[in-house]
Amino acid sequence: MKCRRCRAPAVIDVRRHNAGFCRDCFLHHCREQVRRTIDDFDMVHPGDRVLVAVSGGKDSLALWDILRDLGYDVDGLYLGLGIGEYSDESGTYARAYADERGAKLVEVDLPTGSRVAHRAPCSACGLSKRHLFNQAAVDGGYDVVATGHNLDDEAAVLFGNVLRWSTEYLGRQLPVLPAGNGFVRKVKPLVRLGEREAAGYCVLAGIDYQVEECPMAAGNRHLGYKEALNAIEEQSPGSKHAFYFGFLEKASPLFTPEAASGQEQLQQCAQCGTPTPGEVCAFCRLVERARR
Amino acid sequence: MDGPIRVHALLERLEINRESVLVIRGDTLVTGDVQLHDDDEVEIRPVVSGGAA
Numbered sequence: 001m002k003c004r005r006c007r008a009p010a011v012i013d014v015r016r017h018n019a020g021f022c023r024d025c026f027l028h029h030c031r032e033q034v035r036r037t038i039d040d041f042d043m044v045h046p047g048d049r050v051l052v053a054v055s056g057g058k059d060s061l062a063l064w065d066i067l068r069d070l071g072y073d074v075d076g077l078y079l080g081l082g083i084g085e086y087s088d089e090s091g092t093y094a095r096a097y098a099d100e101r102g103a104k105l106v107e108v109d110l111p112t113g114s115r116v117a118h119r120a121p122c123s124a125c126g127l128s129k130r131h132l133f134n135q136a137a138v139d140g141g142y143d144v145v146a147t148g149h150n151l152d153d154e155a156a157v158l159f160g161n162v163l164r165w166s167t168e169y170l171g172r173q174l175p176v177l178p179a180g181n182g183f184v185r186k187v188k189p190l191v192r193l194g195e196r197e198a199a200g201y202c203v204l205a206g207i208d209y210q211v212e213e214c215p216m217a218a219g220n221r222h223l224g225y226k227e228a229l230n231a232i233e234e235q236s237p238g239s240k241h242a243f244y245f246g247f248l249e250k251a252s253p254l255f256t257p258e259a260a261s262g263q264e265q266l267q268q269c270a271q272c273g274t275p276t277p278g279e280v281c282a283f284c285r286l287v288e289r290a291r292r
Numbered sequence: 293m294d295g296p297i298r299v300h301a302l303l304e305r306l307e308i309n310r311e312s313v314l315v316i317r318g319d320t321l322v323t324g325d326v327q328l329h330d331d332d333e334v335e336i337r338p339v340v341s342g343g344a345a
Contacts, residue, residue: 011320011322196312200314203337
């Protein structure tokens with residue numbers, strides 16, 4: 001197989017694009033996909049300071065690297081989740097990337113450490129991450145939090161939301177969530193790249209990342225959705241892209257009013273000040289439960 | 293497994309979805325049409341991660 005751009009021997013094929021790429025052209029392809037996503041969705045404005053949520057895995061390290069290559073003012077944020085050896089190792093990859101490239105990595109530990117992470121399922125881990133990422137961004141004076149959610153992640157979440165017709169979640173499933181109500185802008189610049197491309201980017205860019213999967217995620221529903229979507233994708237390349245971007249274009253606006261009305265009813269959490277529909281936010285309730 | 297065998301055929305034989313892995317021979321990635329030989333060192337690296345956050 002030849003590279004689509006320069007006709008040199010290809011090292012990776014991307015069936016969704018019906019194309020193969022050599023190393024340099026593939027790295028260019030990934031950067032262009034991210035640049036286009038940022039432009040199309042107006043994710044980062046001139047002068048913005050960006051904080052990338054870095055886990056030590058392929059997606060977040062690829063995102064950090066690409067944003068740096070594209071010239072953004074971007075630092076990394078590593079959140080220690082306290083999941084034993086898995087977290088120790090993930091932190092090592094995040095620090096190594098920062099050290100080797102002279103990048104700035106902010107580190108925050110999950111309050112009460114492993115007790116939250118071990119007791120909580122993936123949804124509670126996600127809740128904690130969203131809360132602490134925002135807090136770190138506010139504290140550090142950042143304008144934007146960028147996460148490494150890729151096309152596979154977003155298509156799988158969409159699949160789950162559609163299966164259960166979770167209309168409020170569908171209304172909020174956007175690649176960019178504007179700032180407001182105490183939250184900084186949240187963006188997902190990798191949504192045009194599949195996770196195979198993110199992994200390929202790291203291998204070809206010489207970025208060491210944690211290949212091992214989080215032990216808490218094994219067998220979760222999200223992985224099942226990904227497997228189902230990959231079975232479809234194998235038969236019909238481009239299905240995940242069509243599913244997700246078709247949703248954004250044709251269906252998402254139908255659900256945003258419901259999600260927006262939920263946002264209007266927020267008040268400040270009595271304990272941490274984060275906007276919440278109740279008296280105490282979900283994160284503070286989670287930490288309280290873990291302390292018992 | 294004996295070679296020569298193409299990457300796609302190898303994955304098919306192992307019942308691995310090609311969307312869910314990268315194939316690395318030595319220290320570089322290889323495309324699905326590449327022929328693998330008996331003495332090649334091949335890593336089939338999963339790329340699917342599970343966090344829904």
